[in-house]
Amino acid sequence: MLYQLLISGIAQGSIYALVALSLTVVYRGTTIVNFGHGDMVMAGAFVAYACVVLLGMPFAPAALAALALLFVLGWAVQRGLIEPIKAGPHIGFAMMSIAVGYVLRGTVRAGWGREVLPMPRVFDVSPLVVGDVVLTGDAIVFVGAVATFMIVFFLILYRTQLGQIVQAVFQSERGAALVGINVGAFHGATWGLGGGMAAVAGVLLAPVTLLYPDLGANFLIRGFAAMTLGGFGSLLGAVTGGLLLGMTEQLLGGYVSTKLIDIAAYLVIIAVLVLKPNGLFGRTAVVRV
Amino acid sequence: MTQLLEIDDLSVQFAGLKALTAVSLHARSGEVKAVIGPNGAGKTTLFNVITGYTQPSSGRIRFRGEEISREPPHLISQRGIRRTFQNGGLFGDITVLENVLCGLHTRTGSGFFGLLFGTRGATAAEREAVARARSLLDMMGIRDVEDRVARDLSGGQQRIVEITRAIASDPSLLLLDEPAVGLTPPARDQLVEVIRRLAGERGVGVLLVEHSIDMVMKGSDLIVVLNGGQRIAEGKPDEIRQNKEVLDAYLGYGSGYSGDSRA
């Protein structure tokens, strides 16, 4: 049973890892946490749904459409709504990203009402059985897709020139600006990337979960829990935290009580912030007087 | 003149960086002592350790004979020590009057429930505080801007407000961290005047970090020179002006003539 729980945990956790990674990318690139990210994931899922079910597109182009749309949305939000208020307090950014989430949710709700929607199955991968452990087709696709994405992501970040630029801006915006990097465009692109990554998560979720406008909140909280566990601001931490969170949920659910699955994320947040606020890979900030 | 502050053999080390090494320094009431030195000499670190924002690695700091080396900032301040900050210590979103009233916080009596219910005693205490604050603003010549939000003022005016706030509670020791930055020459002269009066008429002991050599020469009784975290000289302005080690430390830095090292 232990291994089954761990495997399920990794499968579940891979989505949390993706969400946490997207939040961290936006945070590192613009020092802002996008509280509307969960709703962007939901939006990505609904775009994919709409393309497949209403427009009859095959899955792959639908996924790409969702990605493209959310990228543009992310970019537009940063340039049009975040940038103008950048001199204000952080509370303002939080509120603005929440407002965006509200608009997304309201639009989807207005379009689809109260129904909870299933999407036709897309991947027909047969489950893999190893000893006592069953890997469902869905789990294989999830983990496979997320793992591929992450490998590509980290390869680009650490092995290409584009990645060097990104790392430079992460470290010092002013320094990057001085070397001629267009920081404004970078911010727009970062939010666009965040949106795109939200779409990836949404697209992966769409065929396997029931879709409803409020599903974003869950993923947002789990993203936060993963970021906190792994160390706020750490890319590697986000991924590790997500996987660990998924496993923790399944273990708590399997060995203690299924009631705890819902609040595992909150318990993790509180435990980490009380015991070791920096999480696993976080860095302490130094305050200069 | 009483001995207010005694710093003995003070060292501060941050993971590999020796900010201060075996520095000794005294401050007396009624005396203006300037602390000068090139950038990175440890001047602000010195202020931060005295006022409790940084922990010393070794050495002792005593105020009026009592050890204050490891006390937190607010307790040290309650002993009668006030400071200004290099990078704007003003409360930007409240008015000038409110800033100065904050300076009077420790002098404004009244318990929680008195304030909550607006009792007569509480209102009287408040009124008194406002009157005191206003007379201070009058004295410093900034009464006319009392209702302006602090961040809307010019840099020079902000400095004056910060100093007014610092002296509001009648401190015995005042630490000024580069108060003249951004001030025009006449404003600087006015500042020197204010500092002299504080020391001379009110007996306040003043420690002053300044880059403006001119101001230091005119405004201080004694000068301490720091370089690389160590004290390299102390004496009267004329002695320091001719001290070879000091000149060496400042070579290429712009020694000897008036004018700020920063725009």
Add this chain to the structure above:
Amino acid sequence: MRGKADARSLAARLGAGPWPVYCTLILALLVPLSTNQYTQFIVNLILVYVVVAVGFNIVIGNLGQLAFTSTTCFGIGAYTTAILMVHVSLPFWVALPGGAIMGAIAGVLASATALRGIRVYYLAIITLALGELMRWVYIHADTLTRGTDGLAVPVANFFGFPFDSEIKRYYLFLAIAVAVVKSTSNLLRSRIGRAIAAIRDNELATASLGIATGQYIIAAFVWSGFVVGIAGGMFALLIGRVAPESFDLTELIFHFAMVMVGGLGSLAGSVLGAITLTALPEFFRSLPGLEEMLFGVLVAVVLLFRPKGLASFFAAFLPPFRQRFCRPDS
């Protein structure tokens, strides 16, 4: 142009004294003459949210900490009041203060995290988690709370006088709301309010003035929790039922938005924001999703064009709307 300037100075002079407050109070007493059962209920709801906004603004506006404590304290206040009335048969005038005290205790717990000086978003996330954790407790401690069914709250009764109509509840709520607003105003315009604002602007400099910043941070959270706890008790009495879904993230966002639209750190703003955001959705009840969209758009518009909220808009020509931390006219 002279006419406009004259009008402004007239408004300023009229707005400066105590008369606007007296007039508003008299008008407030006459409100029930123009309402029906339903609109009176909405007015009562507005009063509840005025108290919520006033309390919440202390922490996020005056103290400037991004702490999502409102639903935690709101829920704890509501449930405590309900539980004390249902399971211990205490009258509302004991149960409601009980709820407020529990809210204050929740505030202390939240302040403990704030005091560790952890970074901006940490505090936000941990308080968010606490709120959701409480909601889980409401759902699962069902012997006390009746879980998702919710707990029915009896009618408030003062020694045989029942507050069993919207109008009767209105006067009770009005008295509470006025007391809360007045006492909060007293606090903000005293050295306590100044210390809190100072900590927001520059915590390090505040310590250099001999102010024990930790104590004032705790005080802000405690007062905020107490006030929002009162609102929770009022809510329980008004709705007649407390259920976990009333204290979820949607509710939190609503509290947040009231304060932001009204004006962070402004007492008048809290009142304005509460009135605006509680009354507005009444006009958009019909379509699902429309409310949310408009809500998001309203918040975005306010943030873009009037980031200091409605209060700042009025403060330009009506002095009472400007948040002060002293009494200069005394």
